[in-house]
Amino acid sequence: MTTTATRSGRVPLGDRTVHRLGFGGMKLTGPRVTGPPADRGAALAVLRRAVELGVDHVDTSGLYGPHVVNDLIREALHPYPDGLVIVTRVGARRTPDGGWDEALTPGELRRSVEEDLEHLGLDALPVANLRMPGLGEPGERSLGEPLEALDRLRQEGLVRQLGVSHVTGRQVAEARGTAPLACVQNHYNLIHRTDDALVDDLARDGIAYTALEGVSYTSFFPMGEMGPAQAAALDAVARRLGAAPVQVAIAWLLARSPNVLVIPSATSVAQLEDLLAAGEVTLGPRDTEELDRVVTLGGPPPGGPPAWGGGSGPVPQPRGRHGGP
Secondary structure (H helix, E strand, O other): OOOHHHHHOOOEEEOEEOOEEEOEEOOOOHHEEEOOOOOOHHHHHHHHHHHOOOOOEEEEEEEEEHHHHHHHHHHHHOOOOOOOOEEEEEOOEOOOOEEEEOOOHHHHHHHHHHHHHHHHOOOOOOEEEEEEOOOOOOOOOOOOOHHHHHHHHHHHHHHEEEEEOOHHHHHHHHHHOOOOOOOEEOOOOOOOOHHHHHHHHHHHOOOEEEEEOOEEOOOOHHHHOHHHHHHHHHHHHHHHHHOOOHHHEEEEEEEHOOOEEEEEOOOHHHHHHHHHHHHHHHOOOHHHHHOOOOOHHOOOOOOOOOOOOOOOOOOOOOOOOOOOO
């Protein structure tokens, strides 16, 4: 039987409903999320296969390349099938040296949205996420003005729905008082549980939470960041279930709350199919109990959590069993 994204269940994403396993396009670039992928044909094949397997939520950004992933999505999937929700991220710009600077003024946000529309071949972005700046953990600062600017683009019809990314709980509260939110995207996994309460709060109100991994995304997650005791605990559950550790880590995210979306990335069809198979992994009470304890088995990785773009400086290379972008 072919593994598909449909086994992961469905969740509301604003006024749409999508499968809880989507696809993140960040890895479909060259080194440091810059330039084209090493194998363009493979990148196109992954995107087409993802949709064939029921993926109806594709996460991207004009920052990736820049514009490389958006162009690949258009070449592979346009005209887009009914029901496909493309989610993009705005609020930063790439620098000539490959760094990431904030771009939160009304003019910069409009330019980002218009560029995404052009490269994706869309009249309106299904979902645009305001990504707040900074490396590592999100910082407390008001997002009211940039979100109001993005909401004006929604009212003009250039964006259909809004989300926020790389934000604190206070910023989510501010955002919800500023504009209607379809989703929140943040760093969340077995060993980064800062948003536990936020996930639950959003679930009660029917707002989707997309679990991100910083630069690594879920397809890299456990291997590069976990300490030895944490990795051993995850491996033990995986062996018992006859699954790969990364599949179990994704399965835990899906079991954590019904509003959680996961957007693993892949650079080959085989890797994509392995990751989507996480939707078929069923965790029993013992498995869930052991996985819930993983966060207590060690401190944060040396140097803190992985950094995603949004500040100045280069993007670090992701690590993990599934390789880099």
